[in-house]
Amino acid sequence: MAEPLPHLGWPFFDDRHRALGAELSAWARAELADEPPHGHDDVGEATRALVRRLGDAGWLRLAVPAAHGGTFAALDVRALCLARETLARADALADFAFAMQGLGGGPIALFGDEALRARYLPPIAAGRAVAAFALSEEHAGSDVTSMTTTLRRDGDALVLDGEKTWISNAGVADHYVVFAREPGAGDKAFAAVVVDADAPGFAVTRRVDVTAPHPLGTIRFDGCRVPAAQRIGEPGRGLRVALGTLDVFRSTVGAAALGMARRALDEALAHARRRRVFGKPLAEWQLTQARLAEMALAVDASALLVYRAAWTRDAGAERVTREAAMAKLHATEAAQRVVDDAVQLLGGLGVRVGGVVERLYREVRALRIYEGTSEIQRLVIAGELLKATE
Numbered sequence: 001m002a003e004p005l006p007h008l009g010w011p012f013f014d015d016r017h018r019a020l021g022a023e024l025s026a027w028a029r030a031e032l033a034d035e036p037p038h039g040h041d042d043v044g045e046a047t048r049a050l051v052r053r054l055g056d057a058g059w060l061r062l063a064v065p066a067a068h069g070g071t072f073a074a075l076d077v078r079a080l081c082l083a084r085e086t087l088a089r090a091d092a093l094a095d096f097a098f099a100m101q102g103l104g105g106g107p108i109a110l111f112g113d114e115a116l117r118a119r120y121l122p123p124i125a126a127g128r129a130v131a132a133f134a135l136s137e138e139h140a141g142s143d144v145t146s147m148t149t150t151l152r153r154d155g156d157a158l159v160l161d162g163e164k165t166w167i168s169n170a171g172v173a174d175h176y177v178v179f180a181r182e183p184g185a186g187d188k189a190f191a192a193v194v195v196d197a198d199a200p201g202f203a204v205t206r207r208v209d210v211t212a213p214h215p216l217g218t219i220r221f222d223g224c225r226v227p228a229a230q231r232i233g234e235p236g237r238g239l240r241v242a243l244g245t246l247d248v249f250r251s252t253v254g255a256a257a258l259g260m261a262r263r264a265l266d267e268a269l270a271h272a273r274r275r276r277v278f279g280k281p282l283a284e285w286q287l288t289q290a291r292l293a294e295m296a297l298a299v300d301a302s303a304l305l306v307y308r309a310a311w312t313r314d315a316g317a318e319r320v321t322r323e324a325a326m327a328k329l330h331a332t333e334a335a336q337r338v339v340d341d342a343v344q345l346l347g348g349l350g351v352r353v354g355g356v357v358e359r360l361y362r363e364v365r366a367l368r369i370y371e372g373t374s375e376i377q378r379l380v381i382a383g384e385l386l387k388a389t390e
Helices: 015-032 043-056 077-090 092-111 114-126 238-274 286-314 321-351 356-363 374-388
Strands: 131-134 150-154 157-168 175-181 190-196 202-208 216-227
Touching: 015 077, 043 092, 077 092, 077 238, 077 286, 092 114, 092 131, 092 157, 092 175, 092 190, 092 238, 092 356, 131 157, 150 175, 157 175, 157 190, 157 202, 175 238, 190 216, 190 238, 238 286, 238 321, 238 356, 286 321, 321 356, 321 374
Parallel strands: 131 175
Antiparallel strands: 150 157, 157 216, 175 190, 202 216
16 A cells, blocks of 8 residues: 555544544554455454454544543544554454444433443444444334434333344444434434344344445344433434434545545556556556546545534534535545546456455445445535525
8 A cells, every 4th residue: 555644634633533543544554454354144253343343443442432531532533444444454344343432422422311321332442342222123224314213211120122234344333323203202302322232132133244344234023122221312202313423424434435446546546557468557558547647636635525514513514404404525536436447447357256346336335325325425415505506
């Protein structure tokens, strides 16, 4: 790989971030460079192992800052983005393992009470517990308000019924942050609750295999009982917990896409210098140079949008809905094009199973879908523009 994170000199960052970028890049080169490709059958075990390694190295503390003190004791979205960009550039499954610890711990860190934070966050940050975030349903993906999973109060317990699917870390996680409709609190009321993997009435019912191996699956609740103390936030306000968490973490999806795009550009540049075509290096042909220029432009534009969103949140903005949507939309769409350009430049080598670019081609695609599709991001951006000009 080329020298990592050339944008650390930008004014979005301070010395803490520059030190973090250098240290994490060195760790990723040393620890992840020879990471073997994972198949569908071993991806759960590999994810759990990566969570443990990331915890042992201290990197998960960036994703779960409320669990400890130190330099990044408060949530720092720039640090999250730097981590995801660096990890995704090296190994997409390592990025996934890191990101899900943040997303599964985020609702507890941002909206949970002190007892929930003390119980769940330290093991997540240490890599001793695997976290999950359970929002999507078969007929409630982009339209989360159509979810049918329900929660009701029964004495000192909360009882869940329903099904969630496309859940990352299904069957691997030690706990799940689950979102459900709460009819008892009103027609448009929702709940957020922590469900331990061994809770009575909880089951993982199906594994979902996708293009790039990830631990995904369907989970079911049949009268699943959890203590009322495991509710996150106020009754009926669970959707605020979900959307508030996604608002923080959405720009980090753009950062992961940025990392994959940088890796694709690295591979394309190296190949263009090595490969000789009609008597001279591929890099000396103008069509190649034009393609490389477009790839570099896409990468830098994505980085600017991602770190603008992250800096805006770190500077004190309560919500960065528009900025995060722009960052995710542009960075994921641009990364898809950059990876495809790399495949085209490598020719047959670009589609050879087991090659870096072929792997990136499969891994980058999902980023345009999860945590809000590109179509939803466009609607979000337009909605924010219209609100601002009323």
